[in-house]
Amino acid sequence: MARKSYDKQNPAFYALLVALIFMAVGPIILMLSTSLKLTVDIMSDTSSLFFLPTIHNYETVLCNVLWYEPQGLDYCNPTFGRALGNSLIIAITSTILTLIIGCMAAYALVRFRFMGRDTVSLVTLMTRMVPPAVLLVPIFGIWTFQFQIDGTRMGIILIYVAMNLPFVIWILQSFIVQVPIQLEESARIDGAGPLQVFFLIVLPIIKPGLAAASIFTFRIAWNEFLLANALSNRNTRTVPVTIVNSLTEYNLDWGVIMATGMLLAIPPIIFTFVASRQIITGMTAGAVKG
């Protein structure tokens, strides 16, 4: 940030900016406000900017995980609460596993010069290319008949780790390359083993890379629908799967659906606000710097 002073702009420019911001976040705001409305308010003819916000829809979907008994709820459907738990477990576990395994592999690739960065780039590109839809048939067949891990959380985690590994290895590589080798050598001389060097010297330095990689992995594991749909059963369904299932009902309760959508959207939104810099780094790394 060399330039500290800001240029003065035309008022029309600011009007355009406001319009753009409105377009970008408008649908999200609309979803939030709908999730805070009662069905009567949603269906009423007068389009309502002013309404009494209520968390009733959230209470309805989260009824079995709340610490209190929600008022005015006839019966409690535990589907969503369970799915939320599954989603959290699956996304967090697969993120942690991907990071650990990816980190080790990236470190070995950089320090011991197995394959050039070109090979890894190519593999990353190749896997980025594979659509989840292509994996649907083989993953279903293999997981069901050969590994017999269909319907388990572990099965879903395995495929998420595999899908994310190439990208994570690739992005961590670019961070590990920047760790000065002298630092590691001096630690070696002081008597640290290879594992100690890795965990105590390298890991702390590449924290920003780990942040970017973990956000990307979490986002994919948290948002993924197709493979989770094929691999999960009643007890292991994730949030995207339950949302799509609930859409087949004849009479959609938009307030409740929007509340589930909002709950699914909240973690990525938080990450975006906390770590937008790392996200943009991760996104541009591939195209802009090569």
Added chain:
Amino acid sequence: MNTSLANRLTPYMFLAPAAAILLVALLYPLGYVFYAGFLNWNPSQRIGQAEFVGLRNYINLFHDESFRESFFVTLRFSAIVVSLEMFIGVGLAFLLDRNIRGMSALRTLFILPMMISPIVVGLMWRYMYHPTVGFFNRTLKSLGFEPMPWLLDGDWAFASVIIADVWQWVPFIFILSLAALQTLPQSVMEAARIDGANGWQSILYIKLPLMMPVLVITFLLRLIDSFKVLEVILVLTNGGPGLSTEVMALRIMRTATEFRELGVAAAMSNILLMMLLLLTVAMFLYNKATEMRAMRLKNIAAEEA
């Protein structure tokens, strides 16, 4: 002796888990889907019990009206979506490449649409397109216009799906082209200004050509991703009305889960994979070519210096 052995084994130890997982859960499935494309296989059979039918699935697909329809829907969708997004995204980048307060906050807001789940994007837009309570028809009605059949008519549904995708992915192109713009060498801009180039000229003849490598990669990345779009369309229209929005990814899913023909679904998957493979190879070659050129230029500059 023991420690040197341990040292020699360390890299393999570090690589082994990643290699094992990629082999078992990514390479093996890809080989499996290639083989499954030659089978007449339904989900209740093990793969060994399925009948080997050679190229029959591919030949049938070639004659299958509805597959051809979804093939062209996919091509049309990708072509329209990517060109619209490139146009709007790059345009916005030029427009907003200014020294203003709060640029990073703005970028944060702009990346929100692509961070949230495609399922949620589908939900939001489905609600906005709702025939009676949706935002669009409400607005039209309050302005005194007729409501539109957003998701109920084939052409309208196709357009609606495109609008939702453009909303979600313009930010991607915007962010990448803005990053490219801001890394352009200042000296070139200065020189252009001194030579009297106006805004349009400097964009057309200097900035765009200099950004071209990034733009081509962005274009190809986005094109590859646009072939993978599934969830937004699934939630919005489920491929309908008719087959008007049924892209190939969705067709694969329905063939596997609704029609229970895994062999046919595998054959479709392979066709989709082939198309994407071509695009990826193109991208890799382009990357290599620009790298080589940059290297050559650097060498020439080094020799002259």
